Amino acid sequence: MSEDAAHPLFTAYRPNRRTLLQAGSLALLLAGKQQIAFGASIMAVRVWPAEDYSRVTLESDVPLVAKQTLIQSPPRLAVDIEGLQLNSALKELVAKVRPDDPNIAAIRVGQNSPNVVRLVIDLKQDAVPQVFSLKPVASYQHRLVFDLYPSKPVDPLEALIQERLRDASSHPDLPPGLSPSPSAPAQDPLGDLIAKHSQPNAAPPTPAAPATSTATAPTPAAPASKTPGSSMTASPAPARKTDRIIIVALDPGHGGEDPGAVGPKGTYEKDVVLKIAKLLRDRINKSTVNGSPMRAYMTRDGDFFVPLGVRVQKARRVQADLFISIHADAFTRPSAAGASVYALSHKGASSTAARWLADKENQADLVGGLNVRSQDKGVQEMLLDMSTTAQINDSLKLGTALLTQIGDFARLHKPRVEQAGFAVLKAPDIPSVLIETAFISNPDEEQKLRSPTYQVKLADAMMDGIRQYFIKNPPLARSRTV
Structure with a gap:
């Protein structure tokens, strides 16, 4: 025995099994924290x-x-x-x-x-x-x-105005929607808004209120005139409501952090559907139905991520008459092929495949990266099932019109509109469909989706389907305060 050990004040330390286990756990915990803090x-x-x-x-x-x-x-x-x-x-x-x-x-x-x-x-x-x-x-x-x-968010109605102004600047001789003479009727009611917006010191437009089912068209204000002998200049007519501009919300799926499905050759779904949506936007903006001008509003016009609830919220803010979400399907087997159109369902999916697809598409927020804590109550409500029976019935009519036109030249995966619980289709007051243009996981269909010619065919077919829907189902009278 050593001299120190024999000393009465010295006590040998002999750790027991429990103490050793606690020390080991602490060492592992510290090592884990070290990896997180200093090993990235x-x-x-x-x-x-x-x-x-x-x-x-x-x-x-x-x-x-x-x-x-x-x-x-x-x-x-x-x-x-x-x-x-x-x-x-x-x-x-x-x-x-x-x-x-x-x-x-x-x-x-x-x-x-x-x-x-x-x-x-x-x-x-x-x-x-x-x-x-x-x-x-x-x-x-x-x-x-x-x-x-x-800090000052972009207003979707303002975005529509700016887009229309850009269109007008490309045709200086006769801007779209502006009448060639004061006595001629306006070709596009949005032209009045653009003219007002173009005036110096014009106030920004007020965001639109939620859609109403019917409204009486306002009586146009009488043109201002000078009083005889007066030197005062007539003041511009007060802002009025623009009546019956048909707005179609186009929703290119995925975007940004979320590429969507990826084809065998590396084609991203988010890129293909954006190209198709832009082609369809151009066709809508040049079209009228039953004498009413049409305008397209895109939930995204570039490569960035938009949460599912925000997509619905955007469409409602511009009081869209239709909502069309454009996608390109994928499956585990490359042999799967054909286009599909989906509407919302109150009673569960119409098929196992429809349920599987809805579950997959509803995971976009996880992949794209959503800050759940930042969602306000309004956006969260968009993810709830607030749809109505009338909305679903109108969605089925729209889907049938689109499917008929697409089926004229493309293979269909199913001959009828299918239904499932797609979060992006849950607008309570807007007929909404989701179009799967083709299976991007199929090598042949991926090649078609990459083809500008095929993209044009798809856009033309969708435009024809939209037009046929409105011919049979004229939009309700609606005034938009701007």
Whole structure:
């Protein structure tokens, strides 16, 4: 026995089994935290610009911990990300910012301290940032997402006006919707709105109120005139309601972080359906039905993600008369083929395949990356089944008209409109359908979807189906306050 051990104040420490197990668990816990805090590797970085909002995504092998500070003047978002070393993937962010990004001016990255990378996002306008994390899903690992919403959101009716103004500027001799002379009737009631909007110091339009079933067309104001002998100039006529502009909401599926289905040759569903939607938009904007001009409104016109509930909300804000969601199907077997049209169902899916597809499409928010905590009550309600029997019946009529036209040249997967609980079709007051244009997982149909000629055929068929629906089912009278 040693001299120290023989000392009466010395007591030998002999840990028991429980103490050893606790110490081992603590060591493993600390090691796990060390991996999260200091072992992260950036796998990819992405920037998605859009008028609605701009998104920055950092994808990593483990969750990232970030602290953000919004600075008002000049507007910028500073983010400190723990456990990172500045690498080439992070540096790529600087070059990924596009000059036409409406929200982000530039991104700067730097090693703020040995284990902290600072990310500074310079903004073009005041923004409301949302920073959140997403767990691994589909082909993605952990994602840290920065959504930058403009403080003054883009109004969908304003977007329609600006689009119409751009169309008018391309035809200076006779802008669409504007009459060639004061005495001639307007070709497009939206022209009155555009003329008012073009006046100096014109006030921005008021967002539309929810749709009403019927309304009496307002009596046009009498033209202002000068009093004899008066030198005063006549004041412009007061703003009036524009009556019976038929608005069709087009909803290209997926987008941004969510590519949708991917074909054997690497064709992204989100890209194909956006091209088809733009072709259909051009046809709608040049069309009239029963003397009423038509306008298309797109839930997305670029490569960015839109949550399912927001897609429905956008269509309701512009008081759309129809809602058409455009997709390209995929299945585990490449032999699956044919186009399909779907409406909502109150009583469950009309087939096992319809239920499977609805479940798959309803997962878009998980893949695209939705900050669930940021959803307001109105958007959450869009995901509830608020549809009416009348809406579903009208949707079935619209779907049948579309399916008939598409079936004239394309193979159909099912000869009738199918039904299932698609979240994106749950607008209570808008006939809504989802079109699966073809199976992008089928090599032959993928090749067709890549063909501009076939895309034109699809757009023409959809336009004919929309026109046939309105001929048989004229839209209710409706006034839109602008």
